[in-house]
Amino acid sequence: MDSQQPTPPKDTTIVCKNCNNYFSGKYCNQCGEKVYKETDKKISLLFEDAFHFITHLEGSFFTTLKTIFKTPGQLSTDYCGGIRKRYFKPLSLFLLLVVLYLLFPLASGLNMPLKNHMDQNRYGEFATQKVENYLQRHPDKTYAMLEEKFAAKSEKLSKLLLLLIVPCSALILWALTFFKRKYFFDQMVISAEINSFFLIANFFLLPILILLIFLAAKIFHFSVAWVTDAKYTFVGQAFTALFTALAMKRFYGFKRIYRIVASLVFIYFHGFIVYSLYKFTLFVAVFYQIH
Numbered sequence: 001m002d003s004q005q006p007t008p009p010k011d012t013t014i015v016c017k018n019c020n021n022y023f024s025g026k027y028c029n030q031c032g033e034k035v036y037k038e039t040d041k042k043i044s045l046l047f048e049d050a051f052h053f054i055t056h057l058e059g060s061f062f063t064t065l066k067t068i069f070k071t072p073g074q075l076s077t078d079y080c081g082g083i084r085k086r087y088f089k090p091l092s093l094f095l096l097l098v099v100l101y102l103l104f105p106l107a108s109g110l111n112m113p114l115k116n117h118m119d120q121n122r123y124g125e126f127a128t129q130k131v132e133n134y135l136q137r138h139p140d141k142t143y144a145m146l147e148e149k150f151a152a153k154s155e156k157l158s159k160l161l162l163l164l165i166v167p168c169s170a171l172i173l174w175a176l177t178f179f180k181r182k183y184f185f186d187q188m189v190i191s192a193e194i195n196s197f198f199l200i201a202n203f204f205l206l207p208i209l210i211l212l213i214f215l216a217a218k219i220f221h222f223s224v225a226w227v228t229d230a231k232y233t234f235v236g237q238a239f240t241a242l243f244t245a246l247a248m249k250r251f252y253g254f255k256r257i258y259r260i261v262a263s264l265v266f267i268y269f270h271g272f273i274v275y276s277l278y279k280f281t282l283f284v285a286v287f288y289q290i291h
């Protein structure tokens with residue numbers, strides 16, 4: 001390690017205690033280690049430091065959320081343009097939202113019982129066939145037992161599989177904007193931002209809105225029969241499409257017409273990924289875990 005010590009340039013005065021780099025200023029320009037002084041040993045700073053991680057995390061988390069909602073696409077534009085310190089990393093934000101959704105499953109969301117897989121129009125027949133085969137191979141098991149087993153495995157896996165949505169969406173964005181010659185890195189960043197919005201809208205805001213509607217219905221005695229899954233999905237998608245159109249304006253600099261068309265094409269394929277490809281993958285992944 002210490003065989004190749006760099007020779008000290010004249011204008012620098014500090015040797016980094018962490019990596020032996022010569023530099024000037026408060027932080028090492030190679031590894032980022034801070035230069036500590038006697039005054040840094042105050043006991044209060046020890047506690048401040050301990051809380052810094054949490055408070056900083058929280059601070060950048062809310063800055064990032066605010067930026068997403070106030071100015072769609074700004075987070076990705078900044079992040080890809082080299083302004084990163086003030087934000088939560090977009091992909092980390094998406095992961096954190098998935099974890100929050102795991103901890104606080106306000107909506108059953110994309111997790112669904114076995115029966116719903118068998119009713120899907122794209123792969124329902126395939127799913128039904130698999131279920132029948134399973135029951136034939138296991139005469140000691142009933143359908144109810146299988147259903148229970150499936151639900152238990154599906155709950156966690158359905159959330160983990162959400163991670164697939166970011167790279168898949170990035171591929172669609174890349175196909176829609178290939179002439180912009182963006183790095184796939186950049187497409188992943190904007191994809192993470194759009195999908196973070198999608199998660200917040202669908203799994204946190206809409207469930208809260210529905211909860212409020214049901215609460216109001218109880219108090220003011222009106223019917224909630226008009227609240228259906230299909231409408232829920234539609235509203236979630238409409239908001240995500242709007243968000244995508246706004247984000248595309250900022251991130252890719254698209255003119256209005258292209259931005260509207262591109263966001264509608266995007267949301268169509270995004271819907272396909274989320275409501276067909278994802279569900280099919282979930283079914284297969286869960287089913288093959290059940291022996």
Ligand SMILES: [Zn+2]
Pocket residue numbers: 016017018019020021028029030031032033
């Ligand atoms: Zn260093």
